[in-house]
Amino acid sequence: MAQSKPNLLQGTLSMLILRTLTRGPLHGYEIAQRIQQASDEILKVEEGSLYPALYRMEEQGWIEAEWGASQNNRRAKYYKLTQAGRQQLASERSNWERLSEAVRRVLRTA
């Protein structure tokens, strides 16, 4: 049976972006690709929703953007994690783990 591909849940997008950027600066397309690949093609980033999310995160100071040259030598906007972004990631990750553990507990007992 073919597995369905759920869309990426909106509340977790910023956390996944922050986590993906811990490895180094990436442009938007690479971020979307990395998330999709790392989740075995299960999580599909809504490409349109990615950029407003990136801009919002930049505004909040979690990431910084800088123009650079891509692999095919085109001008691309690279995003990198800031110290505030690392703190935000730790906080979101802790929330996520707490909540998913709570749901798991309910599934086990209910």
Add this chain to the structure above:
Amino acid sequence: MKPIKTILRNLSLFNRSGAHEHEIEEELRFHLDMRAHDNLAAGMTPEEARADAIRRFGDYENVKEACREISKEKLEGVMNTKVIKGIIWVIVGLGLILQIAGSEDNSTAGLGFILIAVLGRLFIFLKEQMVDTIDSRTNKGIIWFILGCGLMLRFFSGHHAIMNVGIFLIIIGILWRVLIFLRKTQPDQQRIKTAEQIMICIPGVDTIAPEYYFIEEPLSQVPPHDQQGRTPVERLISDEE
């Protein structure tokens, strides 16, 4: 030279909105081109590759507009802070002129101007560097420490200069507290985020914010778990480490 530089920088910010719009378009087009390029490599015809890239992207104009709005908000925030900093430097300049070249009365007014400017700059510094990054409990602890020091210096010191330092510390403490109060009256991003996550953790339930709910499969199947029982998100988090 710094006041002139600040004013020039503020003036240059007025011309930035056009540049931002151009940069947003360039970034979004880059994404579409990369997707089309990968599609071509996967065996699609150029027309199919382009059409698929556009389809996957969604409403290009809406996305561009959303980015533009966010960018504008950021620009206005930066500009407000820069303008305030520019005004502070003008006040400092006036204060120094009155202090150096003025009569005795003007000299006192000059000192007042400088004090106002220093407090204004301190206010911005606290907002940018401290209040937003330190947690609430630590902030409150620091405020009580500063207020305590200020009160001790103000009431238990015999020296006039040290008493003034005490008053200065009390003002800093009060300013800091006001900033935390203002921050609390704004929407709490962290709480909103948690609420979103709670809603998305209950797929299958008709939540009050259905836009956060995309999965239609039964809860037991979604999201798919791996052999260790991890969801895709959990797997991504741990695999990236």
